[in-house]
Amino acid sequence: MSLFPDIRIVPFSRLTQGSRWRAEAMRSYSAPQLLWITKGQGRITVAGVTRGYGPHNAIFIPPRTMHGFEMTGQVYGSAVMFPGMADLELPDTPHHLRIRDGQVQVEITGLLDGLDRELTQKRAGARRAIRHYAGLISVWLERQIALAEDVTSVPVSARRLVAGFAALVEKDFRTAKSVAGYAADLGVTSTHLTRTCNQTCGRSASDLLAERKIGEARRLLADTRAPIKEIAAALGYASPTYFTRAFQSRTGTTPKAFRNAD
Incomplete structure (x- = not known):
């Protein structure tokens, strides 16, 4: 059993669970989630706005926000679910970030890998480490949102x-x-x-x-x-x-x- 049963990292390959419609169908989750896309491209609709995505895109989706993917070929990445952690101070609105800085890309990949290790290996102090990794991911997201430019042409x-x-x-x-x-x-x-x-x-x-x-x-x-x-x-x-x-x-x-x- 996970130390934080509701916090999890789900590879995109598992999001479809053998059926592509599971990723592409409009739906919502009760937990906030951060999508980190490492390979592939397509379009994603979040809260009624559609944008293209590609490698090194980070997409934050607040809880109970309607969304759905459109995938072109194979898409790789991870979805991080953060239910029950209000103290993370995650955003209330969706954000679609294109991360161009290689060092920033390495940073989020390292944080996700560290969180995944703590969730699966259950080492001494893992519960505290999981909470700290989740906090660092939220700080990473906050910083990237602050730096991001609004490039959408939609008013x-x-x-x-x-x-x-x-x-x-x-x-x-x-x-x-x-x-x-x-x-x-x-x-x-x-x-x-x-x-x-x-x-x-x-x-x-x-x-x-x-x-x-x-x-x-x-x-x-x-x-x-x-x-x-x-x-x-x-x-x-x-x-x-x-x-x-x-x-x-x-x-x-x-x-x-x-x-x-x-």
Whole structure:
């Protein structure tokens, strides 16, 4: 058993657990996480904003923040999960950092390797060492954020709107709430919300909402034995038939076929 059961380092190869959709599906975690990418490229959408990533990118994702990967070929790196450690003073907002300084790259790699050794080897004083390594990683992140330049062309107002939308989706995607309902909560029109989502991530507001619902549907189909009609109801679909139609239009297969094949 780990000394800190909730603190863990997960190689990207394990994030997919044999199924690529597990990395690419929209989802969120209750714990903050830091992604350190060492090889490969693709795109990642965090809180409604899509950006390309490549080697030596560090991406911080706060808890309960909707996100999903798009991978091009093999991508290597690690995800560090930090639940239950409020004293680390981690950021409240997402950050995407491109680390160009070789010495800084070596520094974070060394910290992650040290944390991993303490988590797995359980040497004397490991509990204290784990906490200190986690603290040093948070300091590393804070310093890189302070040095980073905002290179995205997306206006701050647009990022704020889609982040608010993504946060509401994460809260209410299990209901039948429509894009119009989310737009009303945000004080904008559905047209403006969709236009802004297209600007920040190349998807409409309805696409983001559907991807989050289908991502959760895939997880429930793969990881539970709940009847399909119960999954449909739990995700706010009007009927199992409507759920099957929506699922198939997004995945190319029916819920039953997906469950049997996974």
